[in-house]
Amino acid sequence: MAPERARPKSTAAPKVGFVSLGCPKALVDSERILTQLRAEGYAVSATYKDADLVVVNTCGFIDAAVTESLDAIGEALAENGKVIVTGCLGAKGNIVRETHPRVLAVTGPHATDEVMAAVHQHLPQSHDPHIDLIPPQGIKLTPRHYAYLKIAEGCNHRCTFCIIPSMRGDLVSRPVGDVMQEAENLVKAGVRELLVISQDTSAYGVDIKYRTGFWNGRPLKTRMTELAVALGSLGGSAPLWVRLHYVYPYPHVDEVIPLMADGKILPYLDVPFQHASPRILKAMKRPANSENNLGRIQRWRQICPELTVRSTFIVGFPGETDAEFEQLLDFLEEAQLDRVGCFTYSPVDGAKANELAEQVPAALKEERKARFMETQQRISTARLKQKVGQTLTVLVDTYTTKGAIGRSTADAPEIDGVVHIKPSRSLKAGEFARVKITASDTHDLRGVVA
Ligand code: SF4
Numbered sequence: 135m136a137p138e139r140a141r142p143k144s145t146a147a148p149k150v151g152f153v154s155l156g157c158p159k160a161l162v163d164s165e166r167i168l169t170q171l172r173a174e175g176y177a178v179s180a181t182y183k184d185a186d187l188v189v190v191n192t193c194g195f196i197d198a199a200v201t202e203s204l205d206a207i208g209e210a211l212a213e214n215g216k217v218i219v220t221g222c223l224g225a226k227g228n229i230v231r232e233t234h235p236r237v238l239a240v241t242g243p244h245a246t247d248e249v250m251a252a253v254h255q256h257l258p259q260s261h262d263p264h265i266d267l268i269p270p271q272g273i274k275l276t277p278r279h280y281a282y283l284k285i286a287e288g289c290n291h292r293c294t295f296c297i298i299p300s301m302r303g304d305l306v307s308r309p310v311g312d313v314m315q316e317a318e319n320l321v322k323a324g325v326r327e328l329l330v331i332s333q334d335t336s337a338y339g340v341d342i343k344y345r346t347g348f349w350n351g352r353p354l355k356t357r358m359t360e361l362a363v364a365l366g367s368l369g370g371s372a373p374l375w376v377r378l379h380y381v382y383p384y385p386h387v388d389e390v391i392p393l394m395a396d397g398k399i400l401p402y403l404d405v406p407f408q409h410a411s412p413r414i415l416k417a418m419k420r421p422a423n424s425e426n427n428l429g430r431i432q433r434w435r436q437i438c439p440e441l442t443v444r445s446t447f448i449v450g451f452p453g454e455t456d457a458e459f460e461q462l463l464d465f466l467e468e469a470q471l472d473r474v475g476c477f478t479y480s481p482v483d484g485a486k487a488n489e490l491a492e493q494v495p496a497a498l499k500e501e502r503k504a505r506f507m508e509t510q511q512r513i514s515t516a517r518l519k520q521k522v523g524q525t526l527t528v529l530v531d532t533y534t535t536k537g538a539i540g541r542s543t544a545d546a547p548e549i550d551g552v553v554h555i556k557p558s559r560s561l562k563a564g565e566f567a568r569v570k571i572t573a574s575d576t577h578d579l580r581g582v583v584a
């Protein structure tokens with residue numbers, strides 16, 4: 135056997151600074167690149183000054199994100215000088231190079247190999263596997279107790295307001311065995327909540343005809359329902375929350391509702407409906423645009439009354455009439471959704487919807503958004519009030535002597551509300567607590583440890 139090599143302590147590893155912008159899918163890309171950097175012996179620097187080179191993972195979805203990303207690249211260039219750009223903005227033509235010609239390399243999203251090739255070129259490093267160890271769960275940018283689990287890249291749809299498919303390509307599902315292995319490693323490392331993400335989680339496996347893969351020697355179909363069952367089984371004796379994001383209301387989504395009713399996965403569905411008018415949904419080319427969404431939500435709630443439905447909507451889509459906007463408000467009133475986000479239509483460069491006539495004036499878009507939010511805030515306040523007096527299971531995110539902040543099954547991190555817990559005993563981040571709800575407001579709950 136070859137003798138173990140020892141690298142002198144004085145040989146400092148080259149340091150890479152990292153700026154991560156954008157959505158949870160971009161965050162997972164960042165985690166993959168950081169994991170690979172650490173696996174190859176690079177150190178990660180918290181400051182521009184200490185870094186030998188900086189990687190900026192960008193977002194290019196809406197104009198505000200493009201500006202934020204270009205500013206971040208400019209700052210990294212000014213503070214450090216050696217910058218590699220990756221992410222969605224990198225896939226948007228030449229905008230990065232035209233604005234910042236000094237960047238060393240530009241790649242699109244989910245391009246770990248290309249980013250690493252650029253790092254190798256501009257900051258070569260000799261790897262010593264005996265000392266450059268990384269944990270099996272990889273490097274995570276989220277707190278220790280929850281993690282995003284990306285199950286696919288890209289998207290087969292062509293929604294007219296979206297340019298993600300042109301940046302990330304068609305749907306490519308990750309092998310189910312790989313996804314399960316990653317999930318298992320995360321759970322072993324202390325993760326108590328898995329947030330399943332992709333562009334279209336309900337389409338998982340479509341590209342490979344729901345191929346049967348293997349996990350722990352057992353056959354497992356590459357399909358959302360089967361994956362949800364398998365993920366739900368990972369917790370063992372300790373509770374594990376599995377939360378599904380970006381699910382479209384296809385008929386087969388009905389299959390996961392009984393799993394929620396049985397407590398196998400969280401009773402939570404993030405379904406981006408985007409609108410309620412059939413004409414607008416068609417103009418948007420939304421997946422499952424002909425489904426009867428109201429009927430579907432009602433059936434889901436009959437099977438699983440504790441189900442939380444989160445959604446996002448766009449107001450002011452080109453051609454949206456007053457009547458169609460009213461139809462959207464009527465839908466909100468009837469659907470009584472729990473968590474809702476609203477955006478005014480933003481003409482993203484390259485999106486097909488920009489070619490549609492009748493753009494809605496900016497002031498009218500804002501007015502509709504305000505009316506939409508007013509309606510939903512009233513609904514949300516009333517729905518949260520119904521929880522006062524109940525005792526809920528809460529996953530603690532942070533604890534200080536002033537109290538803890540956690541989330542119930544109805545609250546995804548960053549996008550939903552929280553539960554403020556009075557400090558009756560010390561709680562740890564990542565701990566589950568039973569909390570008696572004593573008060574509510576528009577978005578959040580308050581309570582005491584039961
Ligand atoms: S489903 Fe539509 S909005 Fe979502 S990524 Fe695909 S094209 Fe974009």
